[in-house]
Amino acid sequence: MLTQILLLSLSVSYIQLAMSSPGVDQWIAALESSNSSLLHYPTQLTQNIVPKQIHSHNDYWRDVPLLSALSFGVQSVEADVWLINGTLFIGHEEAALTPQRTFSSLYIQPLLQALAAQNPKNEFTVNQTSPNGVFDTSSGTSLHLLVDIKTNGTEALPFILKALQPLRSAGYLTTSTNGSVTPSAVTVIGTGNSPLDGVKALEPRDYFFDGPLDSLNDTSMNTTWDASLSPIASTDYGAAVGWSGISAISDSQRSIITTLVNDAHSRGIQARFWDTPGWPIHARNNVWRELLDDGADWLNADDLEAAANF
Incomplete structure (x- = not known):
């Protein structure tokens, strides 16, 4: 068993040495500079x-x-x-x-x-259908x-x-x-x-x-809202929900989000809230997290890097 461990250790060492040798680096550099189609x-x-x-x-x-x-x-x-x-x-x-x-x-x-x-x-793409x-x-x-x-x-x-x-x-x-x-x-x-x-x-x-997320049940619009007309429906977050993300969200505010999201989803429509808070950062993140937890489909963002890493 000891012999096997020593042999394995030596093998790993040789591999590490080879990978760190100038020869390997030069090989990689040569391939990169060659503009090889590979x-x-x-x-x-x-x-x-x-x-x-x-x-x-x-x-x-x-x-x-x-x-x-x-x-x-x-x-x-x-x-x-x-x-x-x-x-x-x-x-x-x-x-x-x-x-x-x-x-x-x-x-x-x-x-x-x-x-x-x-x-x-x-x-390779001759039979591609879409x-x-x-x-x-x-x-x-x-x-x-x-x-x-x-x-x-x-x-x-x-x-x-x-x-x-x-x-x-x-x-x-x-x-x-x-x-x-x-x-x-x-x-x-x-x-x-x-x-x-x-x-x-x-x-x-x-x-x-872009459907009206807060008015999908408004019969006065004489419109059947579904994904063939509106793949998404959106509303002003501040006007519809109003939670700043600083203090704890209330049950009624969370209920507004889930009700709007569930109504859209029942029609095959995705939900988006725009004009969400952008600052303070922790408040913005709290709102983003709440929206995602409540089923909203999109993060509306100005800071794309922050949203991508969220």
């Missing part, structure tokens, strides 16, 4: 990134819109869209708009490039693109639908036909001034509606 992972854009149900609030504020969110595994991004003189611009306020920052340049074109990389056309999404670790995960219309929604909708045509033509958009949803790489959801009647009239539909 070391190139084809769909490396999101290699090793785990998708998470985080919503990138005001995503266009990022240093690099869309791609920064993807780097953290964020599954939902939000773009504020302004229709001005027939062009769709991106920004929080009119003072932030520039000729270069458009819906196409910041979202449509980068998505097309990312999805083209994830969906190569070759002998497109891959942006996440290499979860190709069936659809990225939510929330379009927050800031100008007149009825006027803007046709321009947005036209802007989506390249994604539509490539088969990258989730669609609903006769109430049946076919998931794809990108699910576009209108919010802000998106016109409910205009979205309801789309058939087939590849532009969905």
Whole structure:
């Protein structure tokens, strides 16, 4: 037995010596510098990134819109869209708009490039029946693109639908036909001034509606809320719940969260609360934890790194 232990110890030592020797390091360095195709992972854009149900609030504020969110595994991004003189611009306020920052340049074109990389056309993919999404670790995960219309929604909708045509033509958009949803790489959801009647009239539909989480039972809206119209439903956290995350949450506040979440889930709709507290940090984390414990589907976040590491 002692002999076996000594032999094992010697074997481990030799392996450690070999792995730390200049020869191995030089071998690795030579392979890396050779640009060998053996070391190139084809769909490396999101290699090793785990998708998470985080919503990138005001995503266009990022240093690099869309791609920064993807780097953290964020599954939902939000773009504020302004229709001005027939062009769709991106920004929080009119003072932030520039000729270069458009819906196409910041979202449509980068998505097309990312999805083209994830969906190569070759002998290995010839029998592929549905497109891959942006996440290499979860190709069936659809990225939510929330379009927050800031100008007149009825006027803007046709321009947005036209802007989506390249994604539509490539088969990258989730669609609903006769109430049946076919998931794809990108699910576009209108919010802000998106016109409910205009979205309801789309058939087939590849532009969905961000449902009113706190009003799904409101019969005056004459709407049947389900996933074919609204994959998600959202509400203002402060107005609906109001818990700051500093003191203990009350039973009534928790009941509000669970009631809204359960009502959405009963319709096949995911629940999102926006404008959750961002500071103090411990209060923000308490709210995030409570929402997840109560079944909410999305963390609405400005600090994507904190949410990704939560």
